[in-house]
Amino acid sequence: MANGADDADGVDLAVLGPRIRHARRARGLTLAQLAERVGRAQSLLSQIENGRREPRLALLAAIARELRVPVEELLRPEPPSRRAALEIDLARAQASPHYSALGLPVVKPGATLPTEVLEALVGIHRELARATAVRAATPEEARRANAELRAAMRARHNYFTDIEALAGRIGEAVGHHAGPLTDRGVGAVTRHLGFTVERVPDLPRSTRSIIDRRHHRIYLPVTARAGQDPRTIVLQTLGHVALGHVDPTSYADFLRQRVEVNYFAAALLVPERAAVTFLREAKAERELAIDDLRDAFAVSYETAAHRFTNLATEHLDIPVHFLRVGEDGVIYKAYENDDVAFPTDVTGAIEGQVVCRYWASRAVFDNADRYATHHQYTDMGRGTYWCTTHVERTGSGDFAIDVGVPFAHAKWFQGRDTAVRARSQCPDPACCRRPPAELAARWAGDSWPSVRAHSHLLAAIPPGTFPGVDATEVYEFLERHSARA
Structure with a gap:
């Protein structure tokens, strides 16, 4: 009884009731007999035994006395029997x-109901x-999980202290302190964590890699997919081992683990200490550029952009936003802590939304040379933002990688002197979503476009611990390859 209160405070009534019933039957008493002995109505004791009423301490003590058991026995948290x-x-x-x-109907589990x-x-x-x-793992559930994860990342400025420290220790152990992490260096990280890498032609199509914890192997495809850095895939896979991940229990847990292994891989490819020194020197010279960070560590532009968001606020005091946008304007990834107004749906999710056609991440696709780095100032109503945008070609098409900062911080970056200006009034439909009145008057009713649906945004999240992965294929694969052990 908490604080000596005259009731069963904090007790699980669903367990207390059956414990009383169990003890009563063990004494050979009927409910009516026990009620008579403690001087209470049979209906009250019935409600207590069925978990619908909470007994006062005095009554519980009287019941325990008549049943010849300690009060503590009745209050034990586990059920009295299977x-x-x-x-x-x-x-x-x-x-x-x-x-x-x-x-x-509700089935009452009376004594006559067989245990089986x-x-x-x-x-x-x-x-x-x-x-x-x-x-429940629907697109809506996934969007909510994404929104919650992004809020958590914003709260910590997208900086993960523990993962930085872990990556730093591993880097020290294998002798990687600065500059590009070579394939040999990735091999050293792999061995340091007690694994070997094998490239196989029969990796299941639903997977990018498979960890065999029993034999300490990592299986990868013989040839990496277009646009993928093989080093990144190995390090992301090793991240699950290094971070001690267990099977995800929800889609939100799955997303969190994916963010963590991506961070782990980037922190090894672009070590914190060397990267911060590089960026601080560039800021002092007002020469910050994602391109230079990419070239200094031989990573993709997207990895460099991600890494910049990890370190910019924590070490450079620069608020920042990041976007990965397809040619159709659909957002695939996003992050911000600079109060930029991303488009969102009712769940607060950004992914799957379409950005304003005047934003840099959309305008870059209209350039004569879309693969040249694009710099732009955009007045977004609540403030003006400067963005540096680069288009990367992947096996899934072209994507704009956009990093932006508030106007006051543009002074630290190369490209700050750009003459490219734009204005966005989104989410006001008059900005870019509603056609001009003259065009609408000429064509409304005389056009019928065939919609190119984004099926990946409409489909239900595949079921399973690891969404979309065929567990049977994975286990059959491991069975085939374990025979060589």
Whole structure:
């Protein structure tokens, strides 16, 4: 009893009731007999045993005395028997909103209900709960998880102290302090973590890599996909090992792990100490450029842009935003801590939204040379932002990688003297989403475009611990290759 209160404060009534019933039956007493002995109504004791009423301390002490058990015995948190545990599970399952919504009758787990039937019912409810959780992994659930993860990243300025420290220790152990991390260096990291890498022609199509924890192997495809840096894939895969990841329990957990291994790989490819020295020197010269960071560490422009967002606010006091945008203007990745107004849906998600056609990440595709670095000032109503944007070609098409800062911080960057100016009034439809009145008057009613649907944004999230991965293929693959061990 917490603080000596005259009730069973903090007690799980769903367990207390069955413990009282179990002790009463062990003494050979009926409910009516116990009620008479403690001087209370039988209906009250029935409610207590069924977990619907909380007994006061004085009544609980009287019950314990008549049943000849200590009060502490009745208050133990575990059910008194396997049968009682099943009854409790069934009662809780039938009390859930999901079951209530089905409009089905409630099964009372009385003494005449066979234990095997009780086990079957509890098993069905558990499967119902699991299936409900799987169905909940919809695009909306994914967008909410993305929004929550992005908010957490913003709160820490996209800087992960623990991962930086871990990557720093591993870098020291393998002798990588600055400059590009070579394939030999990646091999040293792999061996340091106790693994070997094998490239195979039969890696399941649903995977980029597979970790065999039993034999300490990492399997990769023989040839990397277009636009992918093989070093990054190895380091991201090793990140799960180094960070001690276990099977994700939800889609949000899956996303968090993906962000963490991406960060881990980038922190090894672009070590914090060397990168911060490089960036501080560039800032002092007012010569910051994502291109230079990319070239100094021999990484992709996107990796350099990501790494800049990790370090810019923490070490340079520069708020920043990042975008990865397709040719159609759809946002694939985004981050901000500079109060830029990204388009969002009702869940707060950015991914899948279309950026204003006047933003740098969209305007770059209209340049005569779209692969040249593009600099632009954009007045977005709540402030003016300077952006540096570069288009990277991948196996999935061209993507604009955009890094931007508020006007006051443009002075630190190369390209600050650009004459390119734009103005965005989005989300006002008059900005770029509503056609000019004259055009609309000429063509409204006489056009019928065939929509190119973004199926990846509409489809349900594939079920499974690792969304979209065929577990059978993975296990069959490991079985084939483990035979060589």
